[in-house]
Amino acid sequence: MNSLKKGSLCLICKTKGTKKEADIYLPAYRLPICKEHYLDWVVRRVEETIKEFRMIKRDDRILVAVSGGKDSLALWDILVKLGYEADGFYINLGIGEYSEDSKELAIKFSKEINRTLHIISLKDELLPIPKLKEKFNKPTCSVCGTVKRYYMNKKAKELGYNVLATGHNLDDEVAVLFKNVLTWDINYLSRQYPVLEEEDGFVRKVKPLCRMSEKEMALYSFFRGIEYIEYECPFAEGASTIETKKFISALEEKSPGMKLQFYNSFLKRVYPLMKDKDQKVILKSCKICGEPSVNDTCSVCNMKLKIEDYTKS
Amino acid sequence: MTLKVLFRSKEHVIDFSSDIVKAKDILKHFDLSPEYAFVVVDGKVVSEDENLKPDKKIKVVSAISGG
Numbered sequence: 001m002n003s004l005k006k007g008s009l010c011l012i013c014k015t016k017g018t019k020k021e022a023d024i025y026l027p028a029y030r031l032p033i034c035k036e037h038y039l040d041w042v043v044r045r046v047e048e049t050i051k052e053f054r055m056i057k058r059d060d061r062i063l064v065a066v067s068g069g070k071d072s073l074a075l076w077d078i079l080v081k082l083g084y085e086a087d088g089f090y091i092n093l094g095i096g097e098y099s100e101d102s103k104e105l106a107i108k109f110s111k112e113i114n115r116t117l118h119i120i121s122l123k124d125e126l127l128p129i130p131k132l133k134e135k136f137n138k139p140t141c142s143v144c145g146t147v148k149r150y151y152m153n154k155k156a157k158e159l160g161y162n163v164l165a166t167g168h169n170l171d172d173e174v175a176v177l178f179k180n181v182l183t184w185d186i187n188y189l190s191r192q193y194p195v196l197e198e199e200d201g202f203v204r205k206v207k208p209l210c211r212m213s214e215k216e217m218a219l220y221s222f223f224r225g226i227e228y229i230e231y232e233c234p235f236a237e238g239a240s241t242i243e244t245k246k247f248i249s250a251l252e253e254k255s256p257g258m259k260l261q262f263y264n265s266f267l268k269r270v271y272p273l274m275k276d277k278d279q280k281v282i283l284k285s286c287k288i289c290g291e292p293s294v295n296d297t298c299s300v301c302n303m304k305l306k307i308e309d310y311t312k313s
Numbered sequence: 314m315t316l317k318v319l320f321r322s323k324e325h326v327i328d329f330s331s332d333i334v335k336a337k338d339i340l341k342h343f344d345l346s347p348e349y350a351f352v353v354v355d356g357k358v359v360s361e362d363e364n365l366k367p368d369k370k371i372k373v374v375s376a377i378s379g380g
Contacts, residue, residue: 003347004360024351024358069378141379171349171377215349218376222358231321232378239379246377249348 002027002256010034012041024219027256035223042220046078046208053195055206056163062086063161063203065152066109066117068102068229070221071167073109075209077226079165080113086165091151092121093144094128095233102229109226118159120151126300127307129235135307140235150300154291156203168207171214174259175244177266190278193271200283201292211260214245316365319372337361339373350375 004025010033013020022032033041050056056079064076066088079086090106093099103119110117122128126147133140156164173192180188194210196202209217221228236242252259285291286298297305314329318339327342336352336359343350347361353372354365365371 003362006360006362025360070376071378213349214376214378215351218374219351219358222353222374230374231323236379242377242379245349245379246346249346249377253346253348 002253004032008032010037012037023223026216028213028252028260029257039220039223042074042212042216043078043081045212046075047082049194049211050082050206050208053193053206055195055208056084056165058084060085060163060204061161062163062165063089063118063152063156063159065148065164065166066090066106067167068105069167070226070228071169071209071214071217073106073167073226073228074217074221074224075165075167076109076115077113077224079208080115087115087161088117089152089155089159090117090119091148092119092123093148094121094123095130095235098229098231098233105227105229118155120155122147125151126304132303133235136303141239144235146299147303150291150298153202154289161203162198163204163206165206165208167209167217169209169212169214169217170259170263171245171248172241173207173210174248174263175241177263178244178248186274187278189270190274190276193267193275201285201290211263213259314367316367316371319370321375334365335361336363336365339365339371343373343375345373345375345377349377 004022008022008025010020010022011031012033020034023035024038025032056062062079062084064072064079064086066072066076068090076086076088088106088110090103092103106117126132127135129140129144132143132147136143152164177192180192194207196205198204248259281294283292283294284296286293286301287296288301289298291298293299314332314334316327316329316334316339318325318327320343329338337347339352340347340350340361351374352359352363353374354363354369
């Protein structure tokens with residue numbers, strides 16, 4: 001059985017001695033479940049992941065990287081539900097209607113859960129993504145990723161947060177793992193862990209949704225009534241990651257639970273063999289902004305310098 | 314049968330040759346898999362085998378994202 005059969009009862013209600021029709025079926029867990037128990041089940045799964053990987057301590061101050069999408073808003077919701085000190089951080093990427101809509105949704109949600117949302121705009125800090133795409137001859141998603149990682153780390157420190165939480169889900173992690181396995185990229189594989197400890201000017205980074213699938217998170221947001229941006233970033237349309245995810249989903253459909261097994265087995269059996277095999281890069285402090293950098297000047301300050309030169313000329 | 318379907322914040326009007334249209338047919342129309350997408354009818358998630366009616370409010374949610 002891969003889908004909910006009419007009249008199926010919630011298995012959790014059943015174990016508690018009550019009878020209630022299930023709202024959904026989770027093939028990976030062979031679990032028919034009602035909406036109420038599903039919301040609780042997701043929160044408990046995330047809590048278990050946080051504890052297992054020792055992601056967050058009770059006195060940590062967490063900054064959640066919020067995009068306005070289902071994963072980051074749901075993550076923020078769950079962390080607050082679990083009693084953590086978690087605020088949001090939104091970067092306005094300047095991608096037209098997409099950025100405006102996602103910003104509004106992030107603001108609306110922050111008000112609903114009564115937590116602070118810090119907002120910065122790339123227009124003020126650097127250049128909006130479409131202009132960066134024009135200026136630098138690099139794939140848009142790659143430039144966007146570099147810029148986002150830079151500001152997340154920098155602002156987390158400036159604002160006094162010691163943990164940065166991102167909404168990467170199981171499908172995100174499995175897609176990256178799959179690509180890294182295809183190329184046997186030891187350096188990337190040795191760093192693919194849901195916790196990256198604080199070091200060399202980086203705050204601790206955690207991925208508490210790493211065992212929740214994309215659909216599980218969309219269902220959580222739907223049942224919880226979280227309004228999120230439902231359409232894709234115009235620059236991500238046709239991205240190779242989506243094709244990889246569709247390929248893996250086809251396998252998952254045939255063998256439910258395959259994604260979770262692939263990821264869990266990597267963490268349990270392969271990661272321990274790889275974790276010390278990466279070529280340690282000695283990081284410096286960027287001579288301009290002080291952020292960790294491989295070179296004397298970090299990539300974002302380099303972009304800034306090129307933009308200034310371009311503006312002057 | 315003609316159905317109005319909300320997908321990614323846009324309304325789509327879809328003509329089906331058959332009078333029996335199931336939720337899985339809508340997913341197929343948008344080239345989506347039940348592994349990462351689902352259909353909501355009048356605010357309720359439905360099974361892929363659910364028969365859909367034109368007088369209902371139908372929405373498709375795709376969870377897949379490239380970000």
